[in-house]
Amino acid sequence: MKNKKFAAILIIVFTILLIIVYGSYIAYQRTKYAITDAVFVESNGIAYLSFKRVSGKIVKILKDEGDKVKKGDVLAELDDKDYRIELKSIQDKILSLVEKKKSLEIKKEELEKETDININVAELSLKNLEWEIKALKNKIKSLDVEINLLKKDEARFKRLLNKNLIPKRKYEDIKTKLEVERLNRKFYKEKIKALEVKRDILKENINLALSKKLLVKQLNKEIKSLVANINVLKAKKEDIDLKLKYTKLKSPVDGVIAKRFKSVGDVVSSGMPVFAVIPDNSIYILVLLEEGKLKGVKKGNKAYIKIDAYPDKEYIGVVEEINPATASKFALVPRDITAGEFTKVEQRIPVKIKIIKGDISMLKVGMGGEVKIERK
Structure with a gap:
């Protein structure tokens, strides 16, 4: 009986100690x-x-x-089918405009070369013609002086001939010389007229070449307009490329x-x-x-x-x-x-x-x- 009481007391004591230890542990933890x-x-x-x-x-x-x-x-x-169709359409438009731009640039370059050459040649020819016309006019002035002298000589020789003071042959020589100089003057006059016609044609050619210069300016405007349109389409293409990229949803992080x-x-x-x-x-x-x-x-x-x-x-x-x-x-x-x-x-x-x-x-x-x- 005593042993049972002793065992019970030990269990109670152990339990109390266990509670105290656990409580102390909990208190320590807290x-x-x-x-x-x-x-x-x-x-x-x-x-x-x-x-x-x-x-x-x-x-x-x-x-x-x-x-x-x-x-x-x-x-x-x-x-992304719709975006790809739109991209193809824009790419085709860009290609078409680029080809048109190249064609206009070639045309402009050829026109510039042709115009510059024509203007240079015409201006040089005009300068030579002006010099030639001036030279002929100077010759006519000299001829006019010579003709006036010959006309006086012819009148004087005619008076002398009428008085039988000179042979007829001498008078004929003066008269022939006067006719020759008059013919030369007429020839130079006609030549001047022909050269002036040619000069007017050269001036028209220069004006035509200058008008082609205006055409070059117009081509430049068209080319600039095409470049602007191409740049707009390229910007659209970049935007579509970006949208195509955005049709794939990617993770921004690990x-x-x-x-x-x-x-x-x-x-x-x-x-x-x-x-x-x-x-x-x-x-x-x-x-x-x-x-x-x-x-x-x-x-x-x-x-x-x-x-x-x-x-x-x-x-x-x-x-x-x-x-x-x-x-x-x-x-x-x-x-x-x-x-x-x-x-x-x-x-x-x-x-x-x-x-x-x-x-x-x-x-x-x-x-x-x-x-x-x-x-x-």
């Missing part, structure tokens, strides 16, 4: 660590991906929820597909979300720590995290940020205590923890767990 289960897996930013500047039917979905993606990976594609909003065959417009991607290294632990447990919690303190989904795995992190305001201050409907009604509610302080050890790829945004934050 003293050394700030412990809470208001723990959530969060991300610094979820990238909502959509097609830029293009709309249409989705013809390919290349990634699904949970898939890992690299920056630049194609996630989905739109039907990460994981968190959500797929659309499927093959869906019609989407520009800016409509198709995927949500959580970037790598953006996962952190958000702790809503009770204000009474904040003592000793500082930036840089170690934290030990258990996630409910993986109870056998432990993550280690450090306190990266302690929010200067309580979580309730950012609620959709913040508490209003100005009316005098007040019920004391323990406030929670958002604490951000950066994970430094553990397989982050297993974590999903929104998961819950428990954390122990060292106090210092």
